[in-house]
Amino acid sequence: MRSILTRNAALSFTVLSLTVVGCKSSNRLSTPAAVTTDTLSTSESELVAAAAAYDKISAQQDAAAAEQLLAEEYILTDLLGRVTTKAQWLVTARSIKNSPSNSKSETREARVYGDVGVVTGRWHESGTQAGQAFDYRLRYSTVFIKRDGRWQVLLDHATRIQ
Numbered sequence: 001m002r003s004i005l006t007r008n009a010a011l012s013f014t015v016l017s018l019t020v021v022g023c024k025s026s027n028r029l030s031t032p033a034a035v036t037t038d039t040l041s042t043s044e045s046e047l048v049a050a051a052a053a054y055d056k057i058s059a060q061q062d063a064a065a066a067e068q069l070l071a072e073e074y075i076l077t078d079l080l081g082r083v084t085t086k087a088q089w090l091v092t093a094r095s096i097k098n099s100p101s102n103s104k105s106e107t108r109e110a111r112v113y114g115d116v117g118v119v120t121g122r123w124h125e126s127g128t129q130a131g132q133a134f135d136y137r138l139r140y141s142t143v144f145i146k147r148d149g150r151w152q153v154l155l156d157h158a159t160r161i162q
Contacts, residue, residue, distance in 0.1 A: 043146070047110050047117040050144060050151035059103030059125070061093040071145060071152040079160055101127040106137070117144035117151060123158065137161040 040048065050069065057065045066089065074086040084092070108121035119142045126135035138158040144151045 041112075043117075044110070044112050046146075047112055047119070047144060047151055048108075050117075050153075051105075051108060051110060051119040051142065054142065054153055055103075055105050055123075061096065063090045063093040066090060066093060069153055071147070071154045074153055074156070076156040079158070096129070103127070115146040117146070118142070119144065122161070 053065070053069055056062070057069060066086075070086045070089065072086060074089065076084045076089060078084065103125045104123070106122045106124050108119060110117060110119045119140075121140055123138040123140050124136075125138075126133075128134070138160055140156070140158040142153060142157075143155040145154045146152075
């Protein structure tokens with residue numbers, strides 16, 4: 001829900017640093033348009049698909065889909081430093097009337113480190129919220145964790161581009 005809630009860099013970096021120290025492999029994937037599934041491992045393809053699903057869930061405020069994709073310990077911090085849990089994200093998604101006319105990742109880069117995936121990119125969104133027009137761009141970092149054979153969003157952070 002990048003349009004309402006944004007990401008926490010310090011927490012993401014701390015957890016990522018602790019997680020990645022012991023990981024053996026790092027594969028770098030570029031923007032969705034440049035990535036073909038022919039050249040990706042199964043894990044990489046699944047991460048790219050999970051990142052695209054998270055984009056769609058964020059843009060559409062799809063609480064039902066978010067139930068599955070967000071890890072139980074999911075943490076998101078918005079531009080004002082407010083921390084949001086999965087439960088809070090779901091309540092907000094069900095109650096906020098946001099009408100984005102444009103919501104998408106303009107760029108995306110993904111890396112896989114064993115059962116941890118890191119996706120970074122640039123997000124653009126415009127539309128109306130509570131009758132007010134908005135238009136902004138963010139740089140984001142999203143940390144995924146692979147559990148029971150599927151990727152889930154663990155941590156999320158975004159910074160507004162001025």
